[in-house]
Amino acid sequence: DAGVIQSPRHEVTEMGQEVTLRCKPISGHDYLFWYRQTMMRGLELLIYFNNNVPIDDSGMPEDRFSAKMPNASFSTLKIQPSEPRDSAVYFCASTWAGTEAFFGQGTRLTVV
């Protein structure tokens, strides 16, 4: 398996635009997590799914953020409209219950 795959690796967008980040978890993993990393706030959990169902979205900062997992092999994190303070590295991770979480390479988002 190629591991957790995220796209794009880098995204630069203008304030107010919609941004969609994508994640393909490791095959067979039943949990998927979205984390955000910034210098100020460190690594923080935004939302996680179990068997494609959102379980806890309490970390999603605002209604501008939304996440979906239409099937076991794909998830998206959307920001609409984007703001400069959304600039961060967004990581997707997946795990099979009871095992370690594997992280994707991350998407570096810059909102100008």
Place this chain on the structure above:
Amino acid sequence: GENVEQHPSTLSVQEGDSAVIKCTYSDSASNYFPWYKQELGKRPQLIIDIRSNVGEKKDQRIAVTLNKTAKHFSLHITETQPEDSAVYFCAASSGSARQLTFGSGTQLTVLP
């Protein structure tokens, strides 16, 4: 919710010396404590983890200790090498989902 505090934020050691990073957690239900290493511009990668039914775990030059009563756990790296230089994160979670609450990170620099 869970709160994880990590100290120190930066640590410099001479090559060959030992490094110790400490974390405390707040939720007594937490039962899984991984440590991640993150090199500049890369994803966090698991280096060692410990479950609450174990007090200590060792893997070559790396060891982790857990004190459930005091709610703290520590990472010990012996015989440090320049390639150990990175940011290290502790984390805690409860339940089977493995959703992680991270500490703020420690920048370890090993001086040759």
